[in-house]
Amino acid sequence: MKYFCITEAIALYLQKFIVYRKRKIFFGSDGTVNKMLEVITKHKSKEKYLVPLNDICRVETLDCLAKNNLEHVEVMLYKTVCNDVRDLLKKKHDMIIFFTPGGIKSLFENAPKFVQNDTYIGAFGPITSKAVEDAGLQLQLKAPMPNAPSMVSALDIFLAAQLKKKK
Numbered sequence: 395m396k397y398f399c400i401t402e403a404i405a406l407y408l409q410k411f412i413v414y415r416k417r418k419i420f421f422g423s424d425g426t427v428n429k430m431l432e433v434i435t436k437h438k439s440k441e442k443y444l445v446p447l448n449d450i451c452r453v454e455t456l457d458c459l460a461k462n463n464l465e466h467v468e469v470m471l472y473k474t475v476c477n478d479v480r481d482l483l484k485k486k487h488d489m490i491i492f493f494t495p496g497g498i499k500s501l502f503e504n505a506p507k508f509v510q511n512d513t514y515i516g517a518f519g520p521i522t523s524k525a526v527e528d529a530g531l532q533l534q535l536k537a538p539m540p541n542a543p544s545m546v547s548a549l550d551i552f553l554a555a556q557l558k559k560k561k
Contacts, residue, residue: 444467
């Protein structure tokens with residue numbers, strides 16, 4: 395059995411749960427579907443692929459498999475459920491940072507009439523950033539960036555810029 399992963403992080407996670415002799419785990423170099431497809435084509439034969447999904451999967455992966463005539467079956471393994479954070483949202487926050495599009499969905503499920511006002515909004519990753527903008531929120535903090543590969547470093551740069559504005 396071979397495992398093809400979008401990112402190295404997923405591949406490393408899988409290694410913990412697969413017997414060492416049986417490990418045949420591969421991943422793309424940059425976390426995109428196209429790079430994963432390059433790896434798959436190196437191993438191409440008449441393989442059948444099982445594609446584990448969640449309820450908010452990225453359609454681009456499935457489209458890519460279909461366009462390249464790779465026989466696959468989709469299996470929904472888990473469903474994303476929003477936590478009840480209504481008590482937290484009653485308080486005023488200086489900033490809310492989202493790490494997944496599901497976080498934005500959760501915000502509006504818990505507070506359907508949420509108004510951003512002067513609350514800063516941050517997002518990690520291009521898909522989450524797009525989801526923030528699609529929800530009609532103003533995005534002030536994005537990560538990763540070339541000068542800030544993590545949310546912590548992006549937040550540090552953002553806060554330093556805010557201090558300069560106040561001076």
